[in-house]
Amino acid sequence: MRGVFITLEGGDGSGKSTQAEKLEEWLTEAGRTVVRTREPGGTDFGNEVREIVLHSRGHISPRAEALLYAADRAQHIATKVRPALERGDVVVQDRYLDSSVAYQGAGRVLDADEVRRLSLWAAEGLLPDITILLDLDEDLARARLDSANKRFDRLEAEKSDFHRRVRQAYLDLAEREPQRFLVVDAALPPDQIAAIVRGRVEAFVAASETP
Ligand SMILES: Nc1ncnc2c1ncn2[C@@H]1O[C@H](COP(=O)(O)OP(=O)(O)O)[C@@H](O)[C@H]1O
Numbered sequence: 001m002r003g004v005f006i007t008l009e010g011g012d013g014s015g016k017s018t019q020a021e022k023l024e025e026w027l028t029e030a031g032r033t034v035v036r037t038r039e040p041g042g043t044d045f046g047n048e049v050r051e052i053v054l055h056s057r058g059h060i061s062p063r064a065e066a067l068l069y070a071a072d073r074a075q076h077i078a079t080k081v082r083p084a085l086e087r088g089d090v091v092v093q094d095r096y097l098d099s100s101v102a103y104q105g106a107g108r109v110l111d112a113d114e115v116r117r118l119s120l121w122a123a124e125g126l127l128p129d130i131t132i133l134l135d136l137d138e139d140l141a142r143a144r145l146d147s148a149n150k151r152f153d154r155l156e157a158e159k160s161d162f163h164r165r166v167r168q169a170y171l172d173l174a175e176r177e178p179q180r181f182l183v184v185d186a187a188l189p190p191d192q193i194a195a196i197v198r199g200r201v202e203a204f205v206a207a208s209e210t211p
């Protein structure tokens with residue numbers, strides 16, 4: 001049996017962690033084995049890369065940044081995600097290759113197709129079954145991050161123009177792959193979003209069980 005690979009995407013503060021937690025809880029209650037994980041991070045090596053890419057004091061060039069995320073991804077997919085899917089688990093993952101296309105492609109203005117190819121190479125071509133895009137107006141996202149009161153990382157500290165490009169890139173990706181993406185209005189209350197996400201996951205599982 002092959003598992004199910006679900007990724008959550010969206011801007012910083014759009015509610016990905018909140019929804020990943022709810023989804024894990026619901027799937028576990030439904031009897032599935034869930035591996036909840038994230039990028040960057042998710043492995044010991046990945047957490048070391050995370051520290052550099054999010055908190056390094058010096059300048060990191062856009063291509064170096066893209067390669068750091070790709071290195072984290074390669075290790076994560078090879079050692080954690082692929083084995084989990086081969087066991088038949090459900091992987092619920094906070095961010096994946098669409099983050100690189102949106103942040104390094106549109107945000108840092110690298111060639112989006114090249115960034116996607118780099119990510120796919122790193123991940124040996126693995127694409128998610130379902131990608132939930134939590135779409136949120138930038139001012140609302142900023143207000144949430146401000147009220148959470150934590151220190152901004154290198155990407156969060158970018159100007160609003162950067163975050164506007166990231167948001168638009170995500171919406172473009174979703175339009176290009178409507179089968180894989182579900183776009184949800186992230187301004188809705190958390191439980192309402194969770195119900196919409198569950199509906200999509202249930203439909204996928206039902207369809208994949210049909211002989
Ligand atoms: N649907 C929602 N409506 C209002 N606030 C939310 C919602 N989802 C999450 N939050 C709050 O917004 C902040 C960021 O949420 P989080 O899940 O950490 O987002 P992300 O993982 O995308 O950065 C947290 O303080 C969280 O409690």
Ligand SMILES: Cc1cn([C@H]2C[C@H](O)[C@@H](COP(=O)(O)OP(=O)(O)O)O2)c(=O)[nH]c1=O
Nearest residue numbers: 011012013039040069095099100103155156
């Ligand atoms: C996975 C990934 C993340 N990122 C960025 C987006 C986030 O600002 C940052 C850290 O992600 P994350 O820990 O998910 O931050 P948040 O919970 O605030 O959304 O890394 C990229 O730029 N490219 C990538 O490929």
